[in-house]
Amino acid sequence: MIRILSLTLALCATVAGTARAEVAIEIEEVTSPGGITAWLVEDHTIPFTALEIRFEGGTSLDEPDSLGAVNLMTGLLEEGAGEMEAREFQAAREDLGASFSFDVGSDTLSVSARMLTENRAAAVDLLREALVAPRFDPVAIERVRGQVQSILAQDAQNPRRLASRAFYEAAFGDHPYGRPDNGTPESVAALTRADLLAAHEAALTRENVHVGAVGDITPEELGALLDELLGDLPEEGPELPGHVEFGLAGGVEVIDYPTPQSVALFGQPGLEREDEDFFAAYILNHILGGGGFESRLMTELREKRGLTYGISTDLVPLENAEFWIGSVASANDRMATAIEVIRDEWARIAEEGVTQDELDAAQTYLTGEYPLRFDGNGQIAGILVGMQVTGLPQSYVTERNEFIEAVTLEEINRVAAERVDPEALHFVVVGRPEGLDGAQVLQAPRVILPEVVLPEAVPAAR
């Protein structure tokens, strides 16, 4: 039997004086006959369905002696399954006009699929083979292993990756977040087919799966699809890793690398997603460096001083760690000035807080921008599954803007004083920056962490 819990969400609260779009989608919770749940937004406008699947765990499930196993395994999911070797599998997919993509980060393994209505059953059969019965053919293992090794070699020459690896290694030590997601050249070379089978068994389980579906599909059809697609996966997997504190203290590290422009990552401890001050800090981050052209850091570094093409900060709540992180790139002879300005801004917002005008503008932007994200089946499916991974209720899509609007000036400035800590700000600089006296000089780390949680420093094009 298919149980359908229907919840209609149509946001009506409008703030006086501002206009904004409203989230008007209807999310249904669908439970399959076999007991797998998914969130669905039915929309029959275009004859296809977007499916977003997330398995919690990701590369955090790597065993310490087989680093990179989950990543390599993920790369092999599309390299042959069931009766089909890699090329047969891909030809079958292309003949259906379906698209599947597989990706993995430190918290989740993601599967994104688009399927035409006209041949959805066949596309689901094919995707099921990839998830449930990947072949891990030795020849495919060697091919993808070579691709991973090539990526690792490129990462070792990429300033941004070098900075990222050093930052996470120092911040999280032996916790999975401190380890290289893709593994090391040595660990990847040593991975066996048995390691990959074990990684598959651990990383794709029913207890850790979440599904968002949007498009030309009914709840009944989705229910059947879920059992077909995921019903034969193992029920349970290994225990997921636990919480870890952000372990970096204030300071500047420099990794010498011959490049005309230095790259810096900087960060300090952050806030848990469940923290009652999270929304205040989220708005605070937007004002400080949230990626828009109006942020204080963009104004001070780019618009006033021309020190960089882009700077942004992000308040990152990973599954098991919380931190503030930012990134900037600046010519070697100007990086010291960029860092000085960032520190000054960090101190200024902690000491003085923000103005009512800044708070108003940020709240208007953030509440106005949110509904704009809900455009397109693929986008909405991604939002639905992300909410499930984070543990948010369906009602969040209508309540979220109220949480933003409820933050007062007094509250945000208290949070700024309590949580923003210029003394704790830690910089990792890769390049040949001039005039960073007293900086600790490090050897480049051997391996690089993928940029799973890194904010992109660059606004799209301007």
Added chain:
Amino acid sequence: MLRRLALSVPLMLATPALAMTEAVTTYTLDNGLDVVVIEDHRAPVVTQMLWYRVGSADEPQGASGVAHFLEHLMFKATENMEAGEFSATVAANGGSDNAFTSTDYTAYYQRVAADRLPLMMQMEADRMNNLRLTDEDIETERQVIVEERNQRVESNPGALAREQMTAAQYLNHPYGAPVIGWMHEIEGLGRDEVREVYETYYSPNDAILVVAGDVEPEEVLALAEEHYGPIPAEPELPERIRPQEPPQRAPRHLTYEDARVSQPYLSRGYLAPERDAGDQRAAAALTYLAEILGGSSFTSVLGEELVFERDIALHAGAGYEGKSLDDTTFSLSVVPKPGVTLDAAEAALDEVLAGFLDTGPSEEQMKRIRTKLRASEIYARDSVEGLARRYGAALSQGLTVEDVADWPEILQSVTADEVRDAARALFDPDRSVTLHVVPSREEALK
């Protein structure tokens, strides 16, 4: 398949949505402004894009990067707004905005709640005519652009190599210069150069307005009349004629050396015909050719032969983008496995190409690409912003709305013989550039 390589293969764009599957309305104001409205009422959102038919290939010689420089400065002060006020106002209305420059166009866009469209139009129309250029803004922004070039190009060996290759591909056409500009010319740009581009090209008769989303065409047209209608046309808008390529008579071979290169690879470009108004079949055949040769890591000719059968490459691909005002390029790339030299990889590439020229594509290959292109049209309808870009780019690159609408059907009708003939015409060594990218020339010779 795992891949993260900075190759010079342009991404294959998905084809436009099926003819008139999306509701498209067009109109031209008396002052020459073209208006395209694309309706999509699924979400209460609108995107306004204003495209100018001026890009880096329209720049005066010696002033490379000036079109992009102007794009940056368009966010500074106008007669009616302070520097930064444009973006701040968009943000204060819960929207986002940005801009981009290419060889053939410069485009500005905002994405907001649908009822904010009038304000967006008012501001966009304002900066078409009322920009205030100050030396101080120009100096600060030059530093930003230098950092942008540092970030995008100087820090990226793949981008530096691509720049050299493009310069060698075009003997005479300005497509040979980078869109962002050569560093020494960026450093020399000033108010006069920027103003010249602004005064000449930022005019309604040189622009295309694309509005896409939850809007009614009549309302958009009325708003366009109100805000853009009063701006006079530029009477001295130059005809868009760039220096064209002479006959190319010699293959070019480049080796780019950069110690930061960890993964040697080779790339080859051929001068290729683009989509022309009313004449898109050759480009459609080349679109198939790129897909069949290198569109899939698994089932394409290069993928099968070099990655699977001969097992000498980590990756092999092909790329072609038919939207271009003048001659475009068709590119091939091979990333050899460790232990395989670039010369050996290039020889293998040439063998595979020669074999393909003999046989042409199979019906099975044709059918697979036909299916892929048809599916991509359906998926493309999911992004109204993507459709807006498609129309804006096409119209600023010499195509008409009809050409965009016809394209999917033309693609569906391409035959195997046309693809084979297109390949035979294309692969003329004299019109090619081959680039080897290596960490060290000495190592590469061993």
